[in-house]
Amino acid sequence: MSSDKLQALSAEGLSYSVGAQTLLDNVRLHAEQGQFVGLIGPNGAGKSTLLRALSGMLVHQHGAVLLEGTDLRSMSSRDVAAGMALVSQIAPYTHGFTSFELVLMGRYPHLGRFQIEGSKDNSIARDSMRQTDTERFADRTLDTLSGGERQRVFVSRALAQQPRILLLDEPTSNLDVFHQLKVLDLVRELVDEGLTAVAAIHDLQMSARYCDRLVLLSEGRVLAEGTPEEVLTPGAIESAFGVRSAVYPDPVTGTLAISLIGPADAHASPASDNGAPAPVEKAPVAAHGVEA
Ligand SMILES: Nc1ncnc2c1ncn2[C@@H]1O[C@H](COP(=O)(O)OP(=O)(O)O)[C@@H](O)[C@H]1O
Ligand SMILES: [Mg+2]
Structure with a gap:
């Protein structure tokens, strides 16, 4: 990692436990400005917990999260x-609000203490809805939208x-394939313009296609941490997910x-009780040639 690049968001030695369960164990994550970092891993791996810690919503017990070099704990919310x-995995309770009202709430941190939203805020909210193809839901209450439509309103x-810095927790999990591509294309476009994004992405192929680092x-x-080619090896996929795979360049998308x-067989299941990495068997095909 080049040291002259601005670290938009970084976490060092992040640990978080609830009772006897360690949800985050000495986690290190760096996102440079203008990078799209994907978080992958099986259910219960700690992706949502990490995103909540990165956002400041969850107060970790050890380590530090730095937002552009400043410790989150020294900043006002x-x-x-x-x-x-942060776009959460589970949409918060929003009974009675219209989509537009919810999106307009995004303007809150930019308003003065007793200031109400003005025409500039309204037009930013409209633009944000246009970007996620949700303008037509503007006047509908959130409870009348489908899961995927609501998810796109939360992205707006x-x-x-x-x-x-944009943190997204499985932003495409409820979306049809068209809107999965639209939302990730949009994030990628914003990242190319300088936004920094960290997103938990369920679909490994999508994570490889859109992210700079995983x-x-x-x-x-x-x-594992690195480029998609470095991280998504059959060995790493087997140790994390307990699934044998073949990884190769897609002839169409590249x-x-x-x-x-x-x-994988029972002995190679993930999440072994003693916490030791599961034994790794070579997958039959490793066409892209990077072995774990
Ligand atoms: N407040 C909590 N108390 C106890 N366990 C929790 C709490 N929050 C999350 N967990 C557990 O921590 C693990 C990681 O959860 P999570 O971060 O949601 O995983 P992921 O998003 O990768 O699926 C899971 O086993 C989950 O049940
Ligand atoms: Mg999660």
């Missing part, structure tokens, strides 16, 4: 929100916040394609 937005709210989490620990062959 308004200053954090003016720089960084984060865009209306005009953050420098962080593979398993049981609260970083198993990014990594992953064929899931099947569950």
